[in-house]
Amino acid sequence: MSNNEGFEEKTGLRGFMRLHIVDPDGTIAGDSGWQENQITDLGFRDYVVRTIGGLAGSKVITHAMLGTGGAPAAGDTALAGETSEVGVANSRIALTNATSSTSKTLNMVGTLASGIHTTAYNISNIGLINHSSTATAGTIAGGLAYTSSALASNQAVNITYNWVFATA
Numbered sequence: 001m002s003n004n005e006g007f008e009e010k011t012g013l014r015g016f017m018r019l020h021i022v023d024p025d026g027t028i029a030g031d032s033g034w035q036e037n038q039i040t041d042l043g044f045r046d047y048v049v050r051t052i053g054g055l056a057g058s059k060v061i062t063h064a065m066l067g068t069g070g071a072p073a074a075g076d077t078a079l080a081g082e083t084s085e086v087g088v089a090n091s092r093i094a095l096t097n098a099t100s101s102t103s104k105t106l107n108m109v110g111t112l113a114s115g116i117h118t119t120a121y122n123i124s125n126i127g128l129i130n131h132s133s134t135a136t137a138g139t140i141a142g143g144l145a146y147t148s149s150a151l152a153s154n155q156a157v158n159i160t161y162n163w164v165f166a167t168a
Contacts, residue, residue: 011165013044013165014163014164015038015039015128015142015144015161015162015164016035016036016037016162016164017032017126017144017159018034018160019031019032019146019158019159020157020158020159021149021151021155021157022114022156022157023154029155032146035146037126037143037144038072038073038074038143038144039141039142039163040072040074040140040141040142040143041075042077042139042140042141043141046130046139047060059139061108061128061129061141062095062132063092063128063130063131064126064127064161065083065127065128065129066082066112066121066123066125066157067080067081067083067126068081068122069082070124070125071143072140072144078137079125079140079143080125081125083123084134085117085118085119090113090116090132091117091134092129094110094132095108095110095161104164104166105162105165106162107162108128108162108163109158109160109161110158110159111158111159112157114153114156115153115154117151118153120152121150121151123148123151123157124145124146125145126143126144127140127141128140128142
């Protein structure tokens with residue numbers, strides 16, 4: 001007889017993101033709407049399982065990346081087309097004010113200030129990662145693709161990212 005026999009509880013993890021491109025006057029130039037993301041295999045292993053267990057190799061989400069590619073697949077370790085420029089510091093978005101609004105939701109927010117990128121991009125994907133520098137790969141936790149949006153160097157990007165743990 002198994003110790004788990006008769007137990008039917010199931011727990012899931014879903015991630016959701018909303019991105020705003022903001023003009024210098026504060027108006028919203030682009031809104032992705034709420035989108036559900038793909039959590040990677042390493043996202044589950046390193047950010048959830050190892051962290052809960054206090055195991056070696058556990059990681060904490062600290063930054064978001066923007067890119068010009070598609071959605072990360074479950075086995076991806078990096079974000080396709082990550083926007084980075086040689087010598088540009090802070091091109092990853094620091095996630096600040098991580099909070100838990102309920103016992104089952106982790107809220108993360110961040111802003112990429114205008115002027116960080118000197119090049120315009122057509123951004124179309126986002127990913128969560130554990131490292132601030134594009135010079136160090138880090139480990140992607142999850143991400144998604146959305147409708148491509150033009151991002152000018154004088155525009156800021158605001159993101160809200162939620163990871164929701166729920167029972168089925």
